[in-house]
Amino acid sequence: MKSKLKLPKLKIGAAVLLISMAFAGCKKDETKIEPVSQTTKISEAEFTKLLKYLSISTGAPNDQIVFDEKKEEFVVYGWFHKSLADARLEHDRSNEYIATYEK
Numbered sequence: 145m146k147s148k149l150k151l152p153k154l155k156i157g158a159a160v161l162l163i164s165m166a167f168a169g170c171k172k173d174e175t176k177i178e179p180v181s182q183t184t185k186i187s188e189a190e191f192t193k194l195l196k197y198l199s200i201s202t203g204a205p206n207d208q209i210v211f212d213e214k215k216e217e218f219v220v221y222g223w224f225h226k227s228l229a230d231a232r233l234e235h236d237r238s239n240e241y242i243a244t245y246e247k
Contacts, residue, residue, distance in 0.1 A: 186211075186228065193246075194218070197235045198226065200245065 186194075191211065195218075199206050202220050210219045216228040235241070 194228075194231050194235060196245070197238070197241060198231060200241065201234075201238075 195206060195209055195211075198204070198209055198218055198220060202209075202224070204220045208221050210222075211217075211228075212219060218226045218228070218231055220226065
């Protein structure tokens with residue numbers, strides 16, 4: 145038995161597409177609230193230790209190394225950025241530096 149209803153396939157496809165887009169577009173956007181992280185305070189002793197480490201490892205004099213408290217990163221020569229976490233991690237892993245300069 146042949147169907148007497150003859151709709152163009154393009155119109156049916158477009159209708160299905162529009163209906164599926166309408167259902168997908170009606171979902172409510174979920175917003176995630178990120179907790180505010182506290183700024184890490186760095187002690188004077190740790191700052192001096194990391195400053196010396198960066199000075200020796202990069203070859204930059206101390207006056208060319210700046211610590212940005214807002215971004216929590218060291219900036220060497222105005223263009224090389226090293227985060228506080230990376231500087232701590234690298235310092236803690238540098239056995240030869242610790243053996244030579246700190247003991």
